[in-house]
Amino acid sequence: MIPAIEKASLEEIKQLQEQKLKQTLEYLSGNSPYYKALFAKHKVDIRSIKTIEDLQRLPVTTKTDLQENNDAFFCVPMHKIIDYATTSGTLGNPVTFGLTDKDLDRLAYNEAISFACAGIQEGDVVQLMTTLDRKFMAGLAYFLGLRKLGAGVIRVGAGIPELQWDSILKYNPKYLIAVPSFLLKMIEFAEANHIDYNASSVKGVICIGESLRNQDFSPSVLAEKITGKWNVQLFSTYASTEMSTAFTECQQLKGGHHHPELIITEVLDEDNKPVAEGESGELTITTLGIEALPLLRFKTGDIVKLHTDPCLCGRNTMRVGPVVGRKQHMIKYKGTTLYPPAMHDLLTYFEAIQNHIIEISTNDLGTDEILIRIAAKENTEELLTQIKDHFRAKLRVTPKVEFAPADVLHKLVFSPMSRKPTHFIDNRN
Structure with a gap:
C-alpha cells in the first residue's frame, strides 16, 4: 500500500x-x-x-x-x-x-499508509496500548488508520502489564502500538510470571513517544535493551497533533x-x-x-x-x-549544549536504574542547572560514581545526581494527564 x-x-x-x-x-x-x-x-x-x-x-x-x-x-x-x-x-x-x-478521513488515510509502511497488512491483529480518551489525538488516529487498513484492533489502553499479556495470549496480536520503555515492564512481568514472551504472537511494535535510534540510525540503548531479550522488530514513528x-x-529502519x-x-x-x-x-x-x-x-x-x-x-x-x-529544551551546561534525549539514553544504559527524571532549573548565576533524580534497585555511592563517570565520558559534563523514592518518581513519570512518560521537567525562569 x-x-x-x-x-x-x-x-x-x-x-x-x-x-x-x-x-x-x-x-x-x-x-x-x-x-x-x-x-x-x-x-x-x-x-x-x-x-x-x-x-x-x-x-x-x-x-x-x-x-x-x-x-x-x-x-x-x-x-x-x-x-x-x-x-x-x-x-x-x-x-x-x-x-x-x-x-478525520485524512487522519485515517495518514495512519493507514504509515502503518503499511511498517509492514502492517489487512487482516493483521494489532493491540493498541495507548489511550483513546482525554482529548488525545493519537489513540483515535491509530484506531481510524487500522480500521481503514483492514486490521483488527484490540483496544486495551495504556499500562497494566498483566492486562496486556492476558490480551496478547488470548487474541494473538501480530503487532503492538506502545511506548517502548513500557515494553521493559512487559518483559519484567513476563519473566516474573513464567510467560514465554519470545513464543508469543507478537512480531513487531510501532513505538511512540520515545526515540529508538541514534543519529546514524543504530539502535538506542533502550531499543537494544528490549530486543536483547524480546525478539521483536521495533519501528519508530514521529508525529504531532499540529x-x-x-x-x-519502513522495514529499512x-x-x-x-x-x-x-x-x-x-x-x-x-x-x-x-x-x-x-x-x-x-x-x-x-x-x-x-x-x-x-x-x-x-x-x-x-x-x-x-x-x-x-x-x-x-x-x-x-x-x-x-x-x-526540542528547541525549548536545549540546555547550556558548563559550556556544553545538551538535549534531554542524550541524557535519557545514558541513564537507560544502567540496569540498576529503575526510573529517572531530569530536572532543569536556573541557578543564582542565571545559568542552567541539572538535577537527575533516580530510583534504583540499590542506593549506593558506587552507582552514583558510575553514572557521573559515564556522563563525563560521553557528554563531557557531570550533572548532579541523587536518589529518590521509587513511588514518588513513578507518579511523576506516569502522570494520568499525559499519554507518554514524563522524564523531563523544565523549571527554568
Whole structure:
C-alpha cells in the first residue's frame, strides 16, 4: 500500500506539493481569520507564492501564535467540528484542535499508509496500548488508520502489564502500538510470571513517544535493551497533533517516511532560513488538505535532520531522522549544549536504574542547572560514581545526581494527564 506519489520522481513530488500549496494558500486567504490578517499585515500576495522555495518569503507560525490566537486559526464554523483534540501550549494552557469529517478521513488515510509502511497488512491483529480518551489525538488516529487498513484492533489502553499479556495470549496480536520503555515492564512481568514472551504472537511494535535510534540510525540503548531479550522488530514513528501526519519507519529502519500529499516540510535555522543539506534544524511544516485548522510554516520546536538518499523500500520521499531534541529544551551546561534525549539514553544504559527524571532549573548565576533524580534497585555511592563517570565520558559534563523514592518518581513519570512518560521537567525562569 504505497501511494503512487511516494514512488514518483522528485520533480513529480515537488510539482504535486506546489499545486497543493497553491490550494492551501487560497483556502487560508479565504477562510482563516489569522492568516488573512497575517497576509494583510505583511502585504503578502499569495499569487506570488508558486514554488516550495517561495515559502521563505512568508512569515513563520509559532506555538505561541497558535495559543494566543487559537480561535482565529479555525477555518470552519464550530458546527462542522466532529472531534476535539488538545495539545500542550507554550503558555501553560492547552491548545484546542478541531477536526471535521474530512479531517478525520485524512487522519485515517495518514495512519493507514504509515502503518503499511511498517509492514502492517489487512487482516493483521494489532493491540493498541495507548489511550483513546482525554482529548488525545493519537489513540483515535491509530484506531481510524487500522480500521481503514483492514486490521483488527484490540483496544486495551495504556499500562497494566498483566492486562496486556492476558490480551496478547488470548487474541494473538501480530503487532503492538506502545511506548517502548513500557515494553521493559512487559518483559519484567513476563519473566516474573513464567510467560514465554519470545513464543508469543507478537512480531513487531510501532513505538511512540520515545526515540529508538541514534543519529546514524543504530539502535538506542533502550531499543537494544528490549530486543536483547524480546525478539521483536521495533519501528519508530514521529508525529504531532499540529501536523495530523506521521513519519513512520519502513522495514529499512532508516527514518520516518514523508507523505508529500499531506505535508510540506522545511528544516530552518535560528534565522528561519533553510539549513544546508544534511544539517540539523527546527522542523517546520505546512499542512495540506486540512479543513478545520490548517497551519502554514508552523515551527514544531523539534530539532531534526532530513535524509534524502534513496530508500531500498522503493519510496522516493525524504525521511525524518531521530529527533535531536526540542528547541525549548536545549540546555547550556558548563559550556556544553545538551538535549534531554542524550541524557535519557545514558541513564537507560544502567540496569540498576529503575526510573529517572531530569530536572532543569536556573541557578543564582542565571545559568542552567541539572538535577537527575533516580530510583534504583540499590542506593549506593558506587552507582552514583558510575553514572557521573559515564556522563563525563560521553557528554563531557557531570550533572548532579541523587536518589529518590521509587513511588514518588513513578507518579511523576506516569502522570494520568499525559499519554507518554514524563522524564523531563523544565523549571527554568
